[in-house]
Amino acid sequence: MRVRRICAEQAVAMQDARPDDAALVRAEAAKKRRHLPIRSLFSAAPEVLTALKPCWAMSPLVVSQILPSDEPHFDVVVFDEASQVRPSDAIPAILRARQLVVAGDERQLPPTSFFAGTNLDAAEEEAEIEAELSVDSSYESILEGLQGFVDFRMLRWHYRSRDERLITFSNVYLYDRGLITFPGIVGPDCVSLELIPFAPGHPGSEGSSPAEVERVVELIIKHASQRPEQSLGVIAMGINHANRIEVRLREVLGEQDDGDLDEFFKESRAEAFFVKNLERVQGDERDAIILSVGYGKGSDGRLLYRFGPLNQVGGERRLNVAVTRAKERMTLVSSFSHHDMDPERSSARGVQLLRAYLEYCASHGAELGLAAREIPELNAFEVDIRDNLERAGVPVIAQFGSSGYRIDFAAKHPTKPGRMVLAIECDGASYHSSESARDRDRLRQEHLERLGWTFHRIWSQDWFSDKAGEIVRAQAAYRDAVEAADRADEVGRPTPAPQSPTENSGIEHSPVGVAEVTRVPQFVDSSGADLP
Structure with a gap:
């Protein structure tokens, strides 16, 4: 709401400052035919148009047709899916902004040209792809072209998948386990x-x-x-x-x-x-x-x-x-x-x-074959927690997960095989291996809860000073988690789809980028081709 209010205020102020340009835009909007070309309208009233619509989304291929190049009318240009954009196609957009942000993944699709063949039937298009892939796979994208000029940052936190098994294969075989992922329920x-x-x-x-x-x-x-x-x-x-x-x-x-x-x-x-x-x-x-x-x-x-x-x-x-x-x-x-x-x-x-x-x-x-890793051994503190919880009727799996981040103890639903309900974490080895206090104390818990987990923590100081009390609290947390899971399953979906934290740590599908950026929408028709 705050962003919308600021945009509305700026739009009103610009129309007051440039009444003639605003009148031209209103007149064009009222027409039913014979509109001015968008490039001509933009040249005549650039400040009013950008105030009314601060964010413009289009294919890089149509930038030159729509926007004049006399000066950079935009503050920032953002390229998403940059692995598919050739430098020659990116230059017109780069010239029209004062700053550049590139988000992409060099391990996803490279630039290709067969999409232009819209008149081909399926068999011809299949043959066209076969003929061009070996050539186009080596095309340099804007993502690769910039690597020698700017510093790139790996966006490591993965938010899309509700269960890390959906990304673990790629994380292991293509990203060298560089993504931070979380187990699901x-x-x-x-x-x-x-x-x-x-x-x-x-x-x-x-x-x-x-x-x-x-x-x-x-x-x-x-x-x-x-x-x-x-x-x-x-x-x-x-x-x-x-x-x-x-x-x-x-x-x-x-x-x-x-x-x-x-x-x-x-x-x-x-x-x-x-x-x-x-x-x-x-x-x-x-x-x-x-x-x-x-x-x-x-x-x-x-x-x-x-x-x-x-x-x-x-x-x-x-x-x-x-x-x-x-x-x-x-x-x-x-x-x-x-x-x-x-x-x-x-x-x-x-x-x-x-x-x-x-x-x-x-x-x-x-099964990850030869790429699988052994589960870390538990220390004496963690073994003590596991054994006592098992005896207390809380069925747990230690070191649950497949990535570098594992849940210390994941409690299973008593009657639904494979359904996990409670994440129990303690201040053991995995806690102290986190890069920052923010990661270990807040972000991990928030994201696990978004994925549908109930979260419970056991501090070592509390465990050693009042073990019986901590066991009772863990039992209560487990009962509450089972009841919450049953209610959620009756509804049909565990929790709303996960969203990245306010303090964004990365973009789920863009492990390589020059900055942490908000995803720019793409307009896609039923065939998947980009539209301006």
Whole structure:
């Protein structure tokens, strides 16, 4: 409200200071046709327009068409998803502002040019991608181009995922465990694998198994029927596969004629349902994601190592984008398992990581292969807490989590397998390893509570001076947490989606950036192409 008030006051003041320019803008707004070109209107009344609309969002490709270059009319230009922006495309926007902020991820999609081919059919577009990926993967983005001139800062705190298993795979294999993530309270379906049995006569030789298409559509309908309050997106690894899923979904919806389902699929929803191939999904996020591999086995039952973009240079960046779009639940659908893939067959990192991700999803996010780390040993203080809580009827898991940050003790729901309810922390080794008092005393607790945990702390001084009293308090906290979890489960969702703290520590999808910035909205049409 404070920002809105300031903007309104500035808009009124500017209209009073420049009445002629304000009159021109009002006249243009009242017209029904034959408007002035936006560039001409901006040249005539730049101060009034920027006062009325202080923030302008557009594709870098249309900046020169809309904004004059006579002087920098904006204080700051912000590039989001900067790994996809070429320096030549960024220069017009940079010239029109006094300061520059770049946010992006060098481990996500590089600049590509095949989006310009809007007149291509699916088969031609697939071939176009194959031909261009090996070239475009080496294009220098504005993100890479600036690294020699400015200091970059790693934005480490990850806020999007309600459970760290949704980001752990990428954190381990692509970010060298550099992201700070937090365990969630949900059960094993947070990350799962739907394995489609091989059906002779229905090979996935064209990157789209018919049986897999059917299963994906079944999962879509099931989600829309059982969890309509949660948003859903479907990512296919190939364009043909994405098109076939969409066509089959339309057929099924036409046969069912269900008004409730129609409501779920409305494009006017805040986070509308989509089906996209992985090249068009960067920047999108949904509560639940279905990632469909599409590629499969030949008629003889042997796996065809035709993985499209994953076979190319930078294929791991494309897989990284696909596997990190979910906020609550990721379902991987595949016609083959990691056991079907020969690790020596392909040296492409994208293909190797696909095999590892199949194994990861099959284990519900528990198996990291050779990248797994041992759980830290408990000290004597922590062992004493664990043993006493167990005897007191509080079932706990010590050192719960998979990243560098683990919850000292996570208490399980007594009757719901996999459902966690209470985070118990003490001032042991993990407490003292935090970089700042703010991290260990406030931010961690706040974020765990946003994820649905009930939080309880045991101080060593209190434990040693009144152990019996601390056990009683822990039992009471556990009972309260179970009751809170049951109430939340009846409603259907644990807690509202997590938001980053007021004192922002980073951006969830932009591990590399020159500053901590607020995300700039992108306008996306149903095909995923950027619009001005």
